[in-house]
Amino acid sequence: MVARRRPTMKDVAEHANVSISTVSYVVNGSGPVAPERRNRVLDAIRLLDYSPNESARSLKRRSASTVAMVIPDLTNQFFAMVAEGVQRAASAVDVLVVLVVPDATEVPEENYAKLLRSQRVDGVIYLSGTGSMPAAIYDLARSGPVVLVDEQIPGRDLPAIVCDSRRGAREVAAHVLAQGHRKLAVIGGPPALWTAQQRLAGYREAFAGAGIDPDEVPVYAGDYRQESGFTAATRILSGPADKRPTALICANDLMAIGATECLKANGLSVPEDMSIVGFDDQPISSLLTPRLTSVRQPAHDMGFRAAKVLFDLLEGKDGHVADQLPAIVQIRDSVCPPREDS
Amino acid sequence: MVARRRPTMKDVAEHANVSISTVSYVVNGSGPVAPERRNRVLDAIRLLDYSPNESARSLKRRSASTVAMVIPDLTNQFFAMVAEGVQRAASAVDVLVVLVVPDATEVPEENYAKLLRSQRVDGVIYLSGTGSMPAAIYDLARSGPVVLVDEQIPGRDLPAIVCDSRRGAREVAAHVLAQGHRKLAVIGGPPALWTAQQRLAGYREAFAGAGIDPDEVPVYAGDYRQESGFTAATRILSGPADKRPTALICANDLMAIGATECLKANGLSVPEDMSIVGFDDQPISSLLTPRLTSVRQPAHDMGFRAAKVLFDLLEGKDGHVADQLPAIVQIRDSVCPPREDS
């Protein structure tokens, strides 16, 4: 049970009676080797159970074949699905994905950039989260390639994979309006985040399209967490009952769930007393009662593409990202026409 | 925008007019350095924005300060929570966690062990999944330290962090029995998995305790996925109506959810027509209608401890794991007494 030294190229070379360089050429296919010797090397590799030391490789090649993925919250299924997409793309090219969860990390801000500078990772996939930290992103992007997912930063144009959030938002809102709702309220995301802005803009377009002055519709800023949906709903219910909205438009599912909880806790039923829509279409959303009407983003695909773009970037293939992925409304049971008397 | 060469210890040494070794001593605090020179070095480091090349370090130190975490399914919130716990423990000691999702990985089996052998990671935290692959685990454990989470392998005694699943299972089942149910069915996990065996054993203990012959209670084997819960429930409903169970005991929440969906789809209501319990207590389970009665496992803590044990192992501190964590029944709304006539 002694932890014996792992075999190195030198061992393989001796076993096969060739030079170290030859072994290297065989392993990487990077040089000409006569068939007979190649087989001798291959045999020795198998016999010794050799695999190349990746630290040494990284050192020599100046690349770690590893990328970091910054995820604000793993228990949010949207992020989890993006992560799986990233993982799929990465494993296909034998790149490792290291997980970074800011909330579970000591001094996160400083650390991201350090990760890149110390060359432990070659690049970063950044899912923007419940808060915002644009400063940290700039820092990051100065130290190495960064691809954003579902986020865009106005000034700097960092590569990003995004959805047509605005359109999706416009369409859910239009769906709500089509049911006859005229008194609405929005529970938005963190105003600093691009997605929050886009979704809000989409909602407002729909309002305007239905002849409602967007500025008349109250917007409560949440942080994409369930609890903030609950809080916002509480505030909404605290207003005078006759001015109460008949539909709640939430910028993500988690907040929609929180808001629903609040309504239920106050004896209101969804959608009869108040309609609700979300955004993201997490798998759980279709399991709730009522099944939540939401906007589906192709999370898995977004992660996959983000990873691809990052890899292109790492290979110097200035991989520009032009297209947005579609966001598709999923109509379910959480919206119905408003009561006659409201 | 030219990618300038990152500064090395040599650069720092020249800037500070000291030798490379001195810089190394300062960076690692591993040797005596006069205060005045130490400051010169520190200044140079700041000035050049130096951070040590981790590949070179790993090579020299023979350790990557990185561990792998094998997770069968990220969208399962239980796993996600374990992952966050692992991440928290790792970031505290500056260890990187690389994500491995077998389903999203090409030729996963071979790759795990290779990961260890190539010294890209120092150890592995293994969450056993929807299927089983004991062979792969043995392979792994031969190449380096492995810590299991919520799993145990009979023959080999690999370090593992587990819950008292059996007790938790016994207690939920007892709760169901206490409501007066006598006709039951179990939807179990993959029979090869330790957790599935433990939970089933716990259920049977409870049955026996209530004077029911455990062998009379039918067990349907699922795979811990939602769909298998649905399938099992379909089979259960296809039997003669008078022999139909009044309560369904599911070995995890996802399958309980699937089963619930099936019942609803067949016009049955939960818990009035059939009671249901799960296991794991995922956050979403308390949001469903009815709120699912389940057994909570301290997922976050399990991940955290598993990581700690692995780190101890890596430091040679043969960290034995004796204690099991508790699993606590969460009583909610998915269980009620059976109808009189059944």
Added chain:
DNA sequence: GGCTACTATAGAAACGAATCAAGCACCTTC
């Protein structure tokens, strides 16, 4: 003042793999 006993420092040899430049066969071709 010569001896040990330190301390702080510098030098140099690893760690394991990639790769450039050079060498050595062997074969054309005139």
Added chain:
DNA sequence: GAAGGTGCTTGATTCGTTTCTATAGTAGCC
């Protein structure tokens, strides 16, 4: 038969650290 290829092979160097060993400098002690 010499000049010039072509195709394999190898030795040596390099990547950026860590760390062992040697050395210079200072102090302590009789």
